[in-house]
Amino acid sequence: xxxxxxxxxxxxxxxxxxxxxxxxxxxxxxxxxxxxxxxxxxxxxxxxxxxxxxxxxxxxxxxxxxxxxxxxxxxxxxxxxxxxxxxxxxxxxxxxxxxxxxxxxxxxxxxxxxxxxxxxxxxxxxxxxxxxxxxxxxxxxxxxxxxxxxxxxxxxxxxxxxxxxxxxxxxxxxxxxxxxxxxxxxxxxxxxxxxxxxxxxxxxxxxxxxxxxxxxxxxxxxxxxxxxxxxxxxxxxxxxxxxxxxxxxxxxxxxxxxxxxxxxxxxxxxxxxxxxxxxxxxxxxxxxxxxxxxxxxxxxxxxxxxxxxx
Amino acid sequence: xxxxxxxxxxxxxxxxxxxxxxxxxxxxxxxxxxxxxxxxxxxxxxxxxxxxxxxxxxxxxxxxxxxxxxxxxxxxxxxxxxxxxxxxxxxxxxxxxxxxxxxxxxxxxxxxxxxxxxxxxxxxxxxxxxxxxxxxxxxxxxxxxxxxxxxxxxxxxxxxxxxxxxxxx
Numbered sequence: 254x255x256x257x258x259x260x261x262x263x264x265x266x267x268x269x270x271x272x273x274x275x276x277x278x279x280x281x282x283x284x285x286x287x288x289x290x291x292x293x294x295x296x297x298x299x300x301x302x303x304x305x306x307x308x309x310x311x312x313x314x315x316x317x318x319x320x321x322x323x324x325x326x327x328x329x330x331x332x333x334x335x336x337x338x339x340x341x342x343x344x345x346x347x348x349x350x351x352x353x354x355x356x357x358x359x360x361x362x363x364x365x366x367x368x369x370x371x372x373x374x375x376x377x378x379x380x381x382x383x384x385x386x387x388x389x390x391x392x393x394x395x396x397x398x399x400x401x402x403x404x405x406x407x408x409x410x411x412x413x414x415x416x417x418x419x420x421x422x423x424x425x426x427x428x429x430x431x432x433x434x435x436x437x438x439x440x441x442x443x444x445x446x447x448x449x450x451x452x453x454x455x456x457x458x459x460x461x462x463x464x465x466x467x468x469x470x471x472x473x474x475x476x477x478x479x480x481x482x483x484x485x486x487x488x489x490x491x492x493x494x495x496x497x498x499x500x501x502x503x504x505x506x507x508x509x510x511x512x513x514x515x516x517x518x519x520x521x522x523x524x525x526x527x528x529x530x531x532x533x534x535x536x537x538x539x540x541x542x543x544x545x546x547x548x549x550x551x552x553x554x555x556x557x558x559x560x561x562x563x
Numbered sequence: 564x565x566x567x568x569x570x571x572x573x574x575x576x577x578x579x580x581x582x583x584x585x586x587x588x589x590x591x592x593x594x595x596x597x598x599x600x601x602x603x604x605x606x607x608x609x610x611x612x613x614x615x616x617x618x619x620x621x622x623x624x625x626x627x628x629x630x631x632x633x634x635x636x637x638x639x640x641x642x643x644x645x646x647x648x649x650x651x652x653x654x655x656x657x658x659x660x661x662x663x664x665x666x667x668x669x670x671x672x673x674x675x676x677x678x679x680x681x682x683x684x685x686x687x688x689x690x691x692x693x694x695x696x697x698x699x700x701x702x703x704x705x706x707x708x709x710x711x712x713x714x715x716x717x718x719x720x721x722x723x724x725x726x727x728x729x730x731x732x
Contacts, residue, residue, distance in 0.1 A: 254643045274643070281629060281644035289652075290680035293632035554632070558641045 256555050260372045260379040263388035264429040272434060276398050278551035279544070286322070286547060296325035296557055299356045304347070305382070306332040306362040311518050311542060312382050312391070316359050319549035328355065343367065344374055351377055357556065360384075365422075378556045386420050392517050393426035395548040397434065399541045400472050403513055408435035413466045415440075416476035416498065416525050418447045419487075423517045424476055428455050441466035442498055445487040463498050468508045474515040475500050475526045491524050501527045505535075515541060567693065567712055567720065568729035576709040577606070580690060581613040583707050584659060585621070587688075593622040595658045596690075599674050600629040600645035603662035605724045606692050610661060624651050633673035647677075654682035659707070663722045665691040668703035693720055693729060 256271050264272070285293055301320050305313055313329075320327045330350065332338075337346060347358065357378045360368050365385030372379045383389040401407055412431055418424045418440045431438045432455065439458035440447055452459045460466040467473060478494065488494045495501075500514065514526070514536040522528045531538060568576060588594045594614070598607025604627050611625045626649035631642045660674050671689060678687065690707035695714050712731070714720060719732040 255641055278644055281631070281647065284647050285632065285680075288680050289682055292680070294676065295632045295637055298638070555641065558638065 255558075259556070260368070260381075261390050261552055261556060262368050262372060262379065262381050264390045264393050264426045264433070265388065267390075267430075267433070269433045272394070272397070272430060275394055275548065275551050275555060276401060278555060279394075279398055279547040282322075282550040282554070283544065283547040285550075286543075292322050292324060294324045295554055296320070296323040299323075299557055300326040300328070300354065301357040301359060301553070302328040302330060302350050302355045303382075304330045304350075304358060304360040304362075306337070306343075306360070306367075307383070309361055309382070311545065312361065312389075315542070315545040316380075316382060316391075316549050319546050319553060322546065323550055323553055325357075325553070343371070347371055347375055351375055357553065380552060380556065383422055385422065386425075387422055388426045388429075389422040389517075390426050391545070391549055391552060392423050393430040394552070395541055395545040396423075396427055396474060396515055396517070397430050398544045398548055399515060399537045400513070402540070402544070403537060404471065407431065409437070410472060411437045411439070411470045412472045412474060413439040413441050413460070413470040414474050414476060415463065415466065415500065416442050416446065417478050418442055418451065418476070420446075420479045421476045423474075427474060428457060432456070439466060439469060443488050443494070463500070464504055464507060467500075467504065467512060468510075470512055472513045472515065473500065474517070476517065477519060478521055478525050491521075495524055495527075499523070499525060499527060500530050502529050505530065511535060513537060518542070565731045566728055567731050568710060570727040573727050573729060576692065577609050578613065580692075580707055580709055581610050581617060584610070584690065585614065585618055587707075588621075589657070592657060593624055595624045595626070595651070595653065595656050597626045597628050597649065597653075597658055597660050597674075597678065599660060599662045599670060600627055600631075600647070602664075602722065603660075606663050606722070607661040610690070626651065628674065628677055630670060630673040630677045633676045635669060635673065649681055652682050653678060653684045655685045656682075657686045657688070658684045659688045659690050661690045663691065664693045664695065664720050665689070665703070665705055665708075666695045666698050666720075668699045668701035671703045672701050692722060695720060
């Protein structure tokens with residue numbers, strides 16, 4: 254079994270079979286991570302560079318740990334402090350790194366489509382670790398993995414994405430993935446944060462009332478309010494957002510069932526989610542982080558044999 | 564096609580292997596079987612079941628191990644991983660690896676590496692149903708062997724569990 258793609262640029266390009274293969278392989282890697290020795294020799298002949306043009310804690314550490322658990326050699330690059338500030342272009346930077354015999358590139362960039370651009374111009378396998386407001390495929394995969402682990406399957410499950418749908422690459426990747434795997438998807442939030450065309454473009458439900466959305470769903474994926482990506486004020490204040498769309502203990506008590514809560518992090522406590530909900534048993538937030546390493550190991554492992562295609 | 568072991572022969576061979584494993588078990592020490600995924604499990608399941616019938620109450624542990632991530636041919640072909648299920652420590656224990664056919668020895672080499680990530684066993688032994696002599700690419704030999712056969716590379720040995728026969732194609 255092989256993936257149908259050489260790169261992981263987005264969930265959009267994957268077949269349901271690819272997603273299944275990644276999730277199944279991640280299950281085996283999760284077992285590896287429970288062993289006394291949590292390392293396998295699979296990628297010991299592979300060198301991977303982590304190119305981070307944008308800030309990250311979880312994704313970056315998670316990728317680096319996954320690479321190390323697979324015995325790959327890793328290089329870390331972050332734009333601040335590099336020759337990017339001297340005006341070197343993205344393609345030049347990457348080509349210079351690749352000339353040092355690097356096999357795979359993990360990239361985060363604030364420009365949507367940056368990894369797609371690179372994929373056209375360089376011979377290495379590229380893994381998108383988040384590009385602008387486009388996609389964040391490994392996050393969607395680990396969310397799906399966590400849901401599958403908790404609920405048994407994705408098919409037929411009702412999943413609501415709450416919050417800043419407009420600026421969220423996590424939301425877009427999640428919508429693509431969940432639709433491909435047969436789940437029912439809803440987006441909920443203030444109308445200013447949900448694209449007008451969302452319903453028709455993705456064939457999903459749209460809800461502007463938080464309580465109704467929570468009552469409908471099995472799983473709620475609460476997204477971070479991305480203040481750094483908003484050029485205009487799309488809601489009046491954080492406090493007002495919390496009152497209308499914050500997932501609080503109070504609103505969870507008002508619905509008639511126990512739902513599963515996900516959040517991709519970093520959490521704005523007291524804005525999109527309250528602390529007592531984030532830290533409760535209902536929340537899978539820390540399991541998501543744990544599963545992230547297994548998912549990234551699976552992706553790197555499955556893409557590693559495509560490195561010799563130049 | 565040639566039958567190497569008929570249904571009856573297969574049955575008594577597995578019985579013999581089970582008795583040999585019990586004979587070899589030192590008193591007071593657990594017998595640990597680790598079946599190698601995917602096809603070694605089918606033999607290990609049988610042996611484990613038999614051991615419990617022959618010697619109920621004895622200390623026998625059984626785990627399943629996948630060796631995909633330890634293979635040396637990852638650059639040639641990517642294999643799909645199977646489940647690993649080892650819930651006990653192998654630290655300072657006697658462990659018997661179980662596989663159906665011993666051929667080049669490369670799977671067992673990978674299995675030895677995989678096993679070490681669960682601890683440092685006192686001793687590791689190898690139990691196989693069929694030993695394809697003269698095809699080894701690594702210095703690995705079985706400690707318990709159902710039957711040794713001579714075969715050439717172009718031939719295939721298949722243990723057909725659905726009809727309980729071992730065949731040479």
